[in-house]
Amino acid sequence: MAQRPDTVEFIDNLRQQLQELFPTRLDKAGRVNLKELNPAELEQFFAVLGESRYRVQQFLNWIYIKRVLTFAQMTDLSAKLRGRLELLACVPSLALADPRQSRQDTSKYLFALPDGNMVESVKMRYLEHLGPGRVAVCISSQVGCAMQCQFCASGQAGLVRNLQAWEIVDQALQIQRLLDSCGERVANVVFMGIGEPMRNLDNVLRAVELLNCGDGFGVGMRHIAISTCGVVPGIDRLAQLKYPLKLAISLHAPTDSLRSKLMPVNRRWNLAELMASCHRYQEAVGRRITFEYVMLEGVNDSLEDAERLVKLLKGLRSLVNLIPWNAVEHPAFKRSSAARVRRFQERVEELGVRCTLRREKGSDIDAACGQLRLHKMAEYKDKGGESPEEAVELFE
Numbered sequence: 240m241a242q243r244p245d246t247v248e249f250i251d252n253l254r255q256q257l258q259e260l261f262p263t264r265l266d267k268a269g270r271v272n273l274k275e276l277n278p279a280e281l282e283q284f285f286a287v288l289g290e291s292r293y294r295v296q297q298f299l300n301w302i303y304i305k306r307v308l309t310f311a312q313m314t315d316l317s318a319k320l321r322g323r324l325e326l327l328a329c330v331p332s333l334a335l336a337d338p339r340q341s342r343q344d345t346s347k348y349l350f351a352l353p354d355g356n357m358v359e360s361v362k363m364r365y366l367e368h369l370g371p372g373r374v375a376v377c378i379s380s381q382v383g384c385a386m387q388c389q390f391c392a393s394g395q396a397g398l399v400r401n402l403q404a405w406e407i408v409d410q411a412l413q414i415q416r417l418l419d420s421c422g423e424r425v426a427n428v429v430f431m432g433i434g435e436p437m438r439n440l441d442n443v444l445r446a447v448e449l450l451n452c453g454d455g456f457g458v459g460m461r462h463i464a465i466s467t468c469g470v471v472p473g474i475d476r477l478a479q480l481k482y483p484l485k486l487a488i489s490l491h492a493p494t495d496s497l498r499s500k501l502m503p504v505n506r507r508w509n510l511a512e513l514m515a516s517c518h519r520y521q522e523a524v525g526r527r528i529t530f531e532y533v534m535l536e537g538v539n540d541s542l543e544d545a546e547r548l549v550k551l552l553k554g555l556r557s558l559v560n561l562i563p564w565n566a567v568e569h570p571a572f573k574r575s576s577a578a579r580v581r582r583f584q585e586r587v588e589e590l591g592v593r594c595t596l597r598r599e600k601g602s603d604i605d606a607a608c609g610q611l612r613l614h615k616m617a618e619y620k621d622k623g624g625e626s627p628e629e630a631v632e633l634f635e
């Protein structure tokens with residue numbers, strides 16, 4: 240016997256129940272964004288539709304393992320359920336706006352968000368320790384950034400808005416879709432793209448949960464790193480959660496006077512407060528902390544700076560990662576010479592702290608934080624674009 244179609248009243252009733260259950264996970268049309276829900280919430284969602292828990296696994300499998308884009312492609316769900324999902328839920332995806340291939344094992348992707356804003360993500364293949372076919376992706380947590388670090392293109396442009404959790408996860412997911420044809424797998428995720436993750440921590444933590452989900456994307460917590468410019472309450476919150484995530488601190492200066500000039504965040508939480516929170520974090524989580532240090536000629540790259548840096552890190556299990564500076568359009572800084580970088584690295588190591596030099600990656604593709612987005616947005620402005628929708632079209 241043919242099934243009777245759902246009545247308008249029946250669908251309206253379901254919609255109302257779902258909107259009451261997930262008021263913060265709705266799209267503009269009032270549909271539940273299923274890519275924002277964790278497994279427990281998905282179970283609640285399907286229960287409202289009268290479906291069993293098994294649907295959660297099926298859904299996660301379609302989105303994160305088979306990586307389909309629409310409900311219509313979820314062919315082991317009944318036609319009736321797919322019809323209800325179309326009316327009551329959505330599974331949005333980021334649109335690839337501008338992929339750039341670097342010559343240096345690094346690819347940069349510009350994604351268009353549904354509102355026409357842009358985010359950047361970077362895929363890094365050069366991390367040999369991950370093993371063959373395994374790559375790391377560096378993802379953004381905000382559109383723009385409010386932190387105003389002097390050497391950073393994103394800091395120059397200011398904050399536009401926080402990314403939602405699904406917009407963070409989808410950067411990794413869409414890169415994985417692009418890698419499927421060449422058999423590569425996203426094995427590590429690094430929150431080191433545009434934005435300060437600790438200023439959007441609820442959504443970042445939700446994204447971590449979704450990336451980590453065993454029936455879904457399945458990236459281990461130990462393979463997820465969060466980088467901060469030094470937002471102490473965020474570090475403390477991570478310490479309380481005790482997730483075995485990797486923490487990286489964008490340090491860049493060994494004294495308060497210099498750091499406050501380079502990074503305004505230091506005027507709010509100085510080095511003593513930052514280091515105290517690093518100790519609390521390490522005590523709680525037990526993992527080594529990475530300190531990122533961008534090398535600026537004549538600014539922070541002397542042997543005395545190296546010695547001050549080691550003193551600062553005393554008592555912490557740490558790794559210093561030196562970063563060759565990518566020339567952003569900022570005349571105030573020069574890239575440290577290779578000889579100065581080598582001397583700095585040797586001094587830090589002599590004094591007993593492990594110190595690595597980040598391999599060159601993607602300076603030829605605007606790989607410095609925020610540069611590609613800024614260039615594309617400027618290009619868009621030059622062409623007289625007005626609405627966000629036009630911005631998306633321009634790059635398709």
Ligand code: SF4
Binds near residue numbers: 384387432468489608
């Ligand atoms: S370096 Fe990071 S925290 Fe600082 S302005 Fe750039 S994106 Fe923001």
